[in-house]
Amino acid sequence: xxxxxxxxxxxxxxxxxxxxxxxxxxxxxxxxxxxxxxxxxxxxxxxxxxxxxxxxxxxxxxxxxxxxxxxxxxxxxxxxxxxxxxxxxxxxxxxxxxxxxxxxxxxxxxxxxxxxxxxxxxxxxxxxxxxxxxxxxxxxxxxxxxxxxxxxxxxxxxxxxxxxxxxxxxxxxxxxxxxxxxxxxxxxxxxxxxxxxxxxxxxxxxxxxxxxxxxxxxxxxxxxxxxxxxxxxxxxxxxxxxxxxxxx
Numbered sequence: 001x002x003x004x005x006x007x008x009x010x011x012x013x014x015x016x017x018x019x020x021x022x023x024x025x026x027x028x029x030x031x032x033x034x035x036x037x038x039x040x041x042x043x044x045x046x047x048x049x050x051x052x053x054x055x056x057x058x059x060x061x062x063x064x065x066x067x068x069x070x071x072x073x074x075x076x077x078x079x080x081x082x083x084x085x086x087x088x089x090x091x092x093x094x095x096x097x098x099x100x101x102x103x104x105x106x107x108x109x110x111x112x113x114x115x116x117x118x119x120x121x122x123x124x125x126x127x128x129x130x131x132x133x134x135x136x137x138x139x140x141x142x143x144x145x146x147x148x149x150x151x152x153x154x155x156x157x158x159x160x161x162x163x164x165x166x167x168x169x170x171x172x173x174x175x176x177x178x179x180x181x182x183x184x185x186x187x188x189x190x191x192x193x194x195x196x197x198x199x200x201x202x203x204x205x206x207x208x209x210x211x212x213x214x215x216x217x218x219x220x221x222x223x224x225x226x227x228x229x230x231x232x233x234x235x236x237x238x239x240x241x242x243x244x245x246x247x248x
Contacts, residue, residue: 023218024218024219024220024225024227025217025218026216026217026219026231027216027217028055028058028184028216028217028231029058029062030216031184031214031216031233032058032059032062032063032184033062034214035182035233035241036062036063038240038241038244039240039241040155040157040181040182040241041063041065041066041155042063042066042154042155042156042157042181042182043065043066043067043154043155044066044067044068044069044150044154044155044156044157045059045060045063045066045067045068045069045156045157045158045159046068046069046071046142046146046156046157046158046159047059047068047069047070047071047159048071048097048142048158048159048160048161048162048169049071049072049097049159049160049161049162049163050070050071050072050077050081050092051072051074051077051116051118051161052077052080052081052116053070053080053081053084055159055161056068056070056084056090057084059157059159060087060089060090063157066089066157067089067090067091068089068090068091069091069092069093069145070084070085070090070091070092070093071093071095071096071097071140072092072094073094073095073096073110073112073120073137073138074110074112074116074117074120075112075114075135076112076113076114076115076116076117077116078094080116081094093140093145094137094138095137095138095139095140096108096110096122096137096138096139096140096162096165097139097140097141097142097160097162097165097169097172098122098139098140098141098165098168098169098172099141099168099169099171099172100141100143100171100172102122102139102168103139103140103141103144103172105139106138106139107136107137107138107139108122108123108136108137108139109122109123109134109135109136110122110123110134110135110136110137111123111133111134112133112135113133114133119163120163121162121163121164121165122162122163122164122165122168124195140172141169141172141173142158142169142170142172142173142176142177143172143173143174143175143176144172145176146173146176146179147175147176148175150176150179151179152178152179152181154179155181155182156179156180156181156182157180157181157182157183157184158173158177158180158182158183158184158185159183159184159185160183160184160185160186161185161186161231162186162196163186164188164191164195164196165195165196166185166186166187166195166196166201167195167196167200167201167204168195168196170185170204170205170208174208177208177209180236181235181236181239181241182213182233182234182235182236182239182241183205183210183233183234183235184216184231184232184233184234185201185231185232185234186229186230186231186232187200187201187229187230187231187232188228188229189226189227189228189229189230190226190228191228191229198230198232201232202232205234209236209237209238210234210235210236210237211234211235211236211237211242212232212233212234213233213234213235213241213242214232214233215230215231215232215233216230216231216232216233217230217231218230
């Protein structure tokens with residue numbers, strides 16, 4: 001019965017998580033609404049790692065004037081995203097966001113099943129873990145998609161949920177990041193398969209002119225609730241959001 005329920009749940013955009021206490025939370029929606037309250041109104045939202053479109057729907061509801069561009073290489077997610085992209089101002093591109101070298105090759109090795117999964121990820125060339133269901137998927141960079149066609153006036157929101165591949169994707173956005181005002185990115189506290197650990201991501205963003213602004217979620221591992229990953233909000237250091245640094 002449990003196995004059947006897991007299979008059925010895997011076919012939906014939902015997942016069940018065990019409540020672990022107030023220090024483990026998911027408040028991404030509230031973080032975005034708080035930004036809106038403070039005057040943030042992007043006209044472009046880039047959703048890297050769109051899965052089946054949950055974040056795109058949330059962002060569209062909070063920022064209804066924004067154009068939303070989703071990136072997701074999972075074949076199992078394609079039908080849901082194609083359907084979502086029929087709505088006005090929503091676009092879907094079936095590619096993985098990665099670094100310039102991968103984009104030049106044209107593809108990356110990707111671990112994913114034929115059904116939507118939140119654990120799908122790019123496999124590093126030096127990875128020593130044994131992973132099944134490997135496929136080659138198209139790769140692109142944020143600069144290839146957006147450099148030269150965006151501006152600061154769009155107040156771009158970039159969201160990345162790439163299962164440890166976030167810094168690689170950001171390394172392909174040297175030009176585009178200059179037009180981005182807010183970045184929402186997943187990062188790991190410790191996971192050995194993740195290239196994007198929190199300390200490394202904070203340092204990378206600082207070198208590109210961003211400051212850590214908020215923590216939108218923290219997830220703990222199931223067996224002992226050790227903090228496993230978090231969704232961090234970064235804003236440009238010269239953004240009006242960051243300039244208000246009064247204590248009270």
